[in-house]
Amino acid sequence: MHVRSAMKSSPWRRIVMLAAILTLPASISAQTSPAEIYGDLFRAVQTQRLFPDGKTFVDAVPRRAPEAIMADFRSSRPQDKEALRSFVLANFAVPGVNDRNAGTLRRHIRTLWPTLVRQPEAVAPGSSALPMEAPYVVPGGRFREIYYWDSYFTMLGLAVDGQQPLIESMLTDFTAAIERYGHIPNGMRSYYLGRSQPPFFALMLGLSKQGDPAVDARRLAALRREYDYWMTGASCVDAGGACARVVKMPDGTLLNRYWDDVPQPRDESYAEDVATAAEDRTRPAQALYRHLRAGAESGWDFSSRWLADPRRLSSIRTADIVPVDLNSLMLIVEETIARRCGEARDGACADRFTRLARQRRGALDRYFWVAREGRYADWDRTARKPTPVLSAATLYPLFAGAASPAQAKAVGATVRSRLLAVGGLRTTTLRTGQQWDTPNGWAPLQWIAIAGLERSGEAALAREIARRWLGTVTAAYVETGRMLEKYDVEERKPGGGGEYPTQDGFGWTNGVTSAIMEKYPELAPE
Known part of the structure; x- marks a missing residue:
């Protein structure tokens, strides 16, 4: 009864097993046991207790002809338990270990999308969750909410895997977030509101296939508001310094950096940040917290890109770096706004953002291009030169x-x-x-x-x-x-x-x- 129930609950496994049986050579029949088929390999797996349950291996399904597996086993003879395990997992679908990947990789990904979809729900009092308007896709694991820059790369797959409605609903959520908060938070939790993430909203809009002019207008307004969020510091930057996410370069050009509006330990990494701050007594803890949070806004949390000493996280100085990736994305934002304003017949807007994009494009050459090394680099605004x-x-x-x-x-x-x-x-x-x-x-x-x-x-x-x-x-x-x-x-x-x-x-x-x-x-x- 248990065997029949299991077979009914796993039609794909039944097909795989049937295919394996049908392709066995005449010397191996459906009645031949694993001990007879796999001989020395079987004995090695069982005597070394490769799996806690002796039934695990004998229920495994070969990924190719048993003769080919045994020929490779005899020629390679794995020398230790780890090598033996690698050999077995490469050649068998082992129940409860690596048998979730029946079928092609592409098919597996398509079956994963529904497991990562979440529906909007009312936010409970005291919860850190932020309200959502439409279904969305989470990254998975500990990341139980939607994240900003993750979502663009998720959408690339949704677009080719027949999930266009999810792209549109996620754009609805992000548009609403900009309207509500002025930006898209790092993730949809209250403790992320002090920062955003790399600005991919403009590129997300390029994946949309809806044709409603009113929706287009709303999204363009949201994109312009997000741009204003990144450029807010332009009104307070001093003659050679920076304010919020804006940096004034040596020639007066305004570029962008990562930042966070809250100079405190991150809620989600509170103990870690306090410990990191305790390692550096040369500057106020609040300054270090700001750099840690800015590193989180970058998405690269953490990297030697932001460290004065690659061996010490406490040497982090993210807000002192003008990043090449952020300013490349801001160029895309400016060009996207210019194009969409042109399509909306807003000439003043189109002209303004065309000019801003031209200025930023020039700055990418002046400050980030290191010709002698054949690379683009981040700019160290304190040292006034590219980083190494x-x-x-x-x-x-x-x-x-x-x-x-x-x-x-x-x-x-x-x-x-x-x-x-x-x-x-x-x-x-x-x-x-x-x-x-x-x-x-x-x-x-x-x-x-x-x-x-x-x-x-x-x-x-x-x-x-x-x-x-x-x-x-x-x-x-x-x-x-x-x-x-x-x-x-x-x-x-x-x-x-x-x-x-x-x-x-x-x-x-x-x-x-x-x-x-x-x-x-x-x-x-x-």
């Missing part, structure tokens, strides 16, 4: 269409020689233990690189990054049955570092992986 950290953010000007062909070619050469790992694009070249440093790679940065390089004439490198990243995601999926927040691109395994364990789910990895497979169908694993 090479990071994947160097590709944002290519993504924004701000790099010349010569600059794109030089960046491509730098990426290939210093940032390209066996499993995809490194985040930086420094190994610090922070999660936004090597050896970790992140889905959004892979997509920025792929789209930016292809847009700039470096299509071969774009495809190579896609191929390597897809290989990493696939390897981890086969091993664990999960889609992960971040990956180690040096060893093609789950990533590490940071303030919390690696999460699975995972919204932006699902989205970018689907988008890559749609863009390069020949690279999709079978």
Whole structure:
């Protein structure tokens, strides 16, 4: 009875098992036991107690012909328990271990979308949740609410996986958030209201397929209000300094930095921030809290990009850095507003934002381009020069269409020689233990690189990054049955570092992986 019930509850498993039986050679019948089929491999797995329950392996389903598996086993002879486990997981779907990945990777992602969808609910008194108007997608794991920049990369996958209504409903939520708070918070919790995240709302609008002029007008108004949020400091910046998210550059150009309006420990990382502040007695704790929160607004929390000493998080100085990625995104915002104002026949608005975009485009060349090193860098406003950290953010000007062909070619050469790992694009070249440093790679940065390089004439490198990243995601999926927040691109395994364990789910990895497979169908694993 139990066997029949289990079979009924898992039709896909029944199909896989039937297919395996039908493809067995004549020497192996459906009555042949695992001990007879797998011989030495069977005995090694069971005597080394590879799985706590001896029934686990004998219920496993081979991923290919048993003769081929045994030939490889005899030739490779795994030397220890860890090597044996890797061999087994690569060759079998093991119940409760890695059997969630029945079917193709693309199909698995499509089945995950419904599990990450949340419906708007009334906010309970005393809850930190912020109200939502329409269904939305969360990243997964500990991230139980919608997050700003995550959502753009999630939407890329929703767009190619037939989930357009979710894109529109998430845009409804973000538009309402701007109208209510003046910006899109880091995440939809009250403790995130002091900061935003990298401004991708303009790019999200490009994924919409609705055709209502009234909705377009409302969204354009929201985009302009978000721009005002980022530029609020323009009214208080002094002659060579900064105010809020605005920095005055040496030539008087106004650019942007990351910031947070609340100079206190982060609610969600209170003990960690207090401990970090205790390590640095050279400046007021409130100043350090501001830098930590600004690092959280950047999305790169945390990275050597923001550290004076890569070995010490307490040396963080995010608000002293003018980031190349943020200012590339702000260029996209300005150009998007100019274009949409033109479509709305608002000539004054179109002219103003065309001028602002032209100024920022010039500033990207003057302050962020390091010709002798073939890279775009962040700008240190205290030292008044580019920072020495090479990071994947160097590709944002290519993504924004701000790099010349010569600059794109030089960046491509730098990426290939210093940032390209066996499993995809490194985040930086420094190994610090922070999660936004090597050896970790992140889905959004892979997509920025792929789209930016292809847009700039470096299509071969774009495809190579896609191929390597897809290989990493696939390897981890086969091993664990999960889609992960971040990956180690040096060893093609789950990533590490940071303030919390690696999460699975995972919204932006699902989205970018689907988008890559749609863009390069020949690279999709079978």
